[in-house]
Amino acid sequence: xxxxxxxxxxxxxxxxxxxxxxxxxxxxxxxxxxxxxxxxxxxxxxxxxxxxxxxxxxxxxxxxxxxxxxxxxxxxxxxxxxxxxxxxxxxxxxxxxxxxxxxxxxxxxxxxxxxxxxxxxxxxxxxxxxxxxxxxxxxxxxxxxxxxxxxxxxxxxxxxxxxxxxxxxxxxxxxxxxxxxxxxxxxxxxxxxxxxxxxxxxxxxxxxxxxxxxxxxxxxxxxxxxxxxxxxxxxxxxxxxxxxxxxxxxxxxxxxxxxxxxxxxxxxxxxxxxxxxxxxxxxxxxxxxxxxxx
Amino acid sequence: xxxxxxxxxxxxxxxxxxxxxxxxxxxxxxxxxxxxxxxxxxxxxxxxxxxxxxxxxxxxxxxxxxxxxxxxxxxxxxxxxxxxxxxxxxxxxxxxxxxxxxxxxxxxxxxxxxxxxxxxxxxxxxxxxxxxxxxxxxxxxxxxxxxxxxxxxxxxxxxxxxxxxxxxxxxxxxxxxxxxxxxxxxxxxxxxxxxxxxxxxxxxxxxxxxxxxxxxxxxxxxxxxxxxxxxxxxxxxxxxxxxxxxxxxxxxxxxxxxxxxxxxxxxxxxxxxxx
Amino acid sequence: xxxxxxxxxxxxxxxxxxxxxxxxxxxxxxxxxxxxxxxxxxxxxxxxxxxxxxxxxxxxxxxxxxxxxxxxxxxxxxxxxxxxxxxxxxxxxxxxxxxxxxxxxxxxxxxxxxxxxxxxxxxxxxxxxxxxxxxxxxxxxxxxxxxxxxxxxxxxxxxxxxxxxxxxxxxxxxxxxxxxxxxxxxxxxxxxxxxxxxxxxxxxxxxxxxxxxxxxxxxxxxxxxxxxxxxxxxxxxxxxxxxxxxxxxxxxxxxxxxxxxxxxxxxxxxxxxxxxxxxxxxxxxxxx
Numbered sequence: 068x069x070x071x072x073x074x075x076x077x078x079x080x081x082x083x084x085x086x087x088x089x090x091x092x093x094x095x096x097x098x099x100x101x102x103x104x105x106x107x108x109x110x111x112x113x114x115x116x117x118x119x120x121x122x123x124x125x126x127x128x129x130x131x132x133x134x135x136x137x138x139x140x141x142x143x144x145x146x147x148x149x150x151x152x153x154x155x156x157x158x159x160x161x162x163x164x165x166x167x168x169x170x171x172x173x174x175x176x177x178x179x180x181x182x183x184x185x186x187x188x189x190x191x192x193x194x195x196x197x198x199x200x201x202x203x204x205x206x207x208x209x210x211x212x213x214x215x216x217x218x219x220x221x222x223x224x225x226x227x228x229x230x231x232x233x234x235x236x237x238x239x240x241x242x243x244x245x246x247x248x249x250x251x252x253x254x255x256x257x258x259x260x261x262x263x264x265x266x267x268x269x270x271x272x273x274x275x276x277x278x279x280x281x282x283x284x285x286x287x288x289x290x291x292x293x294x295x296x297x298x299x300x301x302x303x304x305x306x307x308x309x310x311x312x313x314x315x316x317x318x319x320x321x322x323x324x325x326x327x328x329x330x331x332x333x334x335x336x337x338x339x340x341x342x343x344x345x346x347x348x349x350x351x352x353x354x355x356x357x358x359x360x361x
Numbered sequence: 362x363x364x365x366x367x368x369x370x371x372x373x374x375x376x377x378x379x380x381x382x383x384x385x386x387x388x389x390x391x392x393x394x395x396x397x398x399x400x401x402x403x404x405x406x407x408x409x410x411x412x413x414x415x416x417x418x419x420x421x422x423x424x425x426x427x428x429x430x431x432x433x434x435x436x437x438x439x440x441x442x443x444x445x446x447x448x449x450x451x452x453x454x455x456x457x458x459x460x461x462x463x464x465x466x467x468x469x470x471x472x473x474x475x476x477x478x479x480x481x482x483x484x485x486x487x488x489x490x491x492x493x494x495x496x497x498x499x500x501x502x503x504x505x506x507x508x509x510x511x512x513x514x515x516x517x518x519x520x521x522x523x524x525x526x527x528x529x530x531x532x533x534x535x536x537x538x539x540x541x542x543x544x545x546x547x548x549x550x551x552x553x554x555x556x557x558x559x560x561x562x563x564x565x566x567x568x569x570x571x572x573x574x575x576x577x578x579x580x581x582x583x584x585x586x587x588x589x590x591x592x593x594x595x596x597x598x599x600x601x602x603x604x605x606x607x608x609x610x611x612x613x614x615x616x617x618x619x620x621x622x623x624x625x626x627x628x629x630x631x632x633x634x635x636x
Numbered sequence: 637x638x639x640x641x642x643x644x645x646x647x648x649x650x651x652x653x654x655x656x657x658x659x660x661x662x663x664x665x666x667x668x669x670x671x672x673x674x675x676x677x678x679x680x681x682x683x684x685x686x687x688x689x690x691x692x693x694x695x696x697x698x699x700x701x702x703x704x705x706x707x708x709x710x711x712x713x714x715x716x717x718x719x720x721x722x723x724x725x726x727x728x729x730x731x732x733x734x735x736x737x738x739x740x741x742x743x744x745x746x747x748x749x750x751x752x753x754x755x756x757x758x759x760x761x762x763x764x765x766x767x768x769x770x771x772x773x774x775x776x777x778x779x780x781x782x783x784x785x786x787x788x789x790x791x792x793x794x795x796x797x798x799x800x801x802x803x804x805x806x807x808x809x810x811x812x813x814x815x816x817x818x819x820x821x822x823x824x825x826x827x828x829x830x831x832x833x834x835x836x837x838x839x840x841x842x843x844x845x846x847x848x849x850x851x852x853x854x855x856x857x858x859x860x861x862x863x864x865x866x867x868x869x870x871x872x873x874x875x876x877x878x879x880x881x882x883x884x885x886x887x888x889x890x891x892x893x894x895x896x897x898x899x900x901x902x903x904x905x906x907x908x909x910x911x912x913x914x915x916x917x918x919x920x921x922x923x924x
Contacts, residue, residue, distance in 0.1 A: 162778025315490030451686030459901025
């Protein structure tokens with residue numbers, strides 16, 4: 068009974084919390100981003116002419132079990148502009164969109180924008196070039212919805228790329244220049260696009276990266292390869308996802324440390340404590356640069 | 362590279378063998394007592410419980426073990442036998458899944474959880490990714506479960522095969538049933554984190570079903586069930602080492618082939634007897 | 637954004653509930669699924685096949701993965717696997733032992749094996765599997781107009797087929813031995829019922845999700861069977877409860893912002909517990 072009582076309390080609490088939702092203040096385009104990292108980017112491009120709401124902070128869920136709340140559905144139904152990641156990462160959001168047709172709404176599916184299809188690595192926000200493409204698209208979409216401020220959005224986007232993301236691109240450039248081609252290892256496919264962007268040579272078997280990302284079972288051969296890459300110090304740096312640190316991942320991290328291979332941790336999604344997408348990414352990139360040798 | 366030169370393969374053989382032993386023995390009674398549905402439900406309970414534990418700020422293990430044992434006992438209390446139990450499990454099970462949906466929704470939107478270091482996948486292990494500590498805990502739990510089960514096997518067998526006579530002869534049916542439910546819950550809760558929900562379910566059910574098809578003598582059946590469970594795990598691991606197929610598929614697949622074969626054999630022998 | 641808050645004005649509340657297209661569709665599809673599941677669920681529970689219902693709600697997904705792998709529609713794979721599993725249970729489970737033991741062992745073995753196959757297909761596929769699965773799990777809040785039409789067709793076909801075999805199926809479920817002796821094709825009926833169940837589950841699962849279909853198949857009928865032994869009334873009660881849980885669950889979820897599945901399953905569970913409690917009291921009091 069006590070459990071039930073606290074559940075009811077929990078339910079009521081979460082209800083109250085959510086109903087204090089950011090409203091569409093007059094003159095601002097109501098924007099909904101399914102994931103918080105795209106939300107952060109949209110908020111900076113939209114500036115004072117967009118009101119951005121992000122739905123989930125932690126999409127690390129099994130689509131088997133994820134059941135969106137009516138608040139999610141309402142938020143999406145009322146948005147003029149919706150950003151979804153796509154590539155199967157947030158398919159439930161696409162369903163919510165289809166259930167609520169609205170001719171005036173614009174939907175940006177980042178996966179479609181960059182030409183990815185289901186089955187490809189969905190962690191698009193880890194690719195510097197895809198991020199740039201998304202920034203431009205957000206600016207032009209917002210301009211369509213609010214023609215009076217189209218020039219403003221273009222300026223914001225240019226500023227964001229030139230100033231906001233400067234340190235992010237600079238750090239990537241520094242890694243590419245000094246350490247391009249360096250062999251590195253990782254546990255998950257979240258790092259794959261970033262390895263491409265920084266020119267690092269990610270030698271972990273792709274099957275292994277996918278399997279760990281999805282909680283599936285990597286093959287014995289792939290495991291043996293990963294273990295031997297650590298044991299023989301074939302990799303300069305080992306990168307793991309701290310939001311998915313299973314005992315197996317922790318075991319590999321310990322082995323890498325024992326072999327004096329520098330270890331870098333990434334997070335799949337933006338920790339809400341961090342202010343912006345670029346702060347989050349740049350801090351991680353600086354750790355990576357440091358680990359590679361500075 | 363030799364198979365046993367790799368630490369993760371040695372871990373898998375060792376812990377996988379011990380867990381299979383326990384699963385085979387416990388599973389024999391699960392099938393005999395017609396509690397397969399309970400075993401399946403508990404795998405899902407582990408998910409809800411673990412997530413609930415994390416949300417409440419408790420230990421993940423406390424959530425997994427606590428919820429598995431509590432639900433197993435609740436099913437025992439609501440159940441009875443036959444259709445009544447099927448209904449009770451179904452209803453409890455559906456509710457547990459619903460609560461899981463709530464927890465997951467809270468988990469994905471809660472700010473504190475999102476910055477944490479825990480993904481939902483932490484709840485489910487895989488047999489080739491066992492860590493040294495898990496090997497020790499998994500092996501010891503497996504062996505301990507097997508020993509406790511063997512200690513209560515005689516009265517439990519009596520109770521399972523002929524409950525009325527057993528109760529009349531003074532077998533403590535409630536206590537024994539409850540203890541058995543706890544054993545099932547502990548086996549599932551422990552193994553889910555070590556080898557994953559699918560594998561433990563497969564190891565509890567299929568070898569026992571094969572054994573039931575092959576022998577009606579209980580002690581032979583128990584030995585067969587445990588032996589087959591251990592054999593398919595080890596064989597599956599060997600094949601998985603040489604062919605890049607998932608170990609869980611190979612192990613459940615081997616067991617399923619044996620199951621089909623035993624079913625055919627049973628049918629043949631019936632036809633033979635009739636003719 | 638209009639603040640969703642229930643008042644005591646029922647008409648206003650209902651207007652609030654139905655102001656969005658997705659909620660209208662959720663109520664429409666929810667009603668159809670409740671009708672379907674309330675009817676089929678009565679037989680599921682009467683025949684002690686909750687486990688089979690659960691298995692059918694899960695077993696199709698490896699099939700969907702196989703569909704993606706060989707470039708056919710995933711839904712086709714889903715249906716093939718569900719139907720295959722239904723035939724498998726019917727073939728292995730019922731034949732030797734009249735009891736339930738072999739059936740549940742058969743269901744368990746088939747379930748474990750097909751989930752293992754799922755792992756295999758994902759491995760063979762090589763890409764990100766999340767994408768394959770994600771599109772296959774429906775959610776009641778994400779139902780399109782086309783989904784509503786599809787659900788309508790499935791509900792119609794399922795209820796019509798059940799009505800067609802209802803009388804002998806009831807006989808065969810309640811007393812298989814006598815039915816067999818009177819010449820009722822018990823095994824054929826068993827297979828037919830599982831096939832109907834498999835097809836309707838395979839299609840509805842990708843519209844409303846596994847949780848909802850499983851919960852509605854089992855929980856309302858469980859309470860109905862506790863409340864009345866009469867068959868016509870039982871089915872009517874099962875359907876009524878199923879509708880009530882679905883509508884109330886949708887409304888409660890809408891005003892409190894938690895997943896719909898939580899409220900529907902909780903309502904069903906609490907109701908079932910209450911029924912059990914009242915019945916236990918009565919049986920305790922009655923002899924005294």
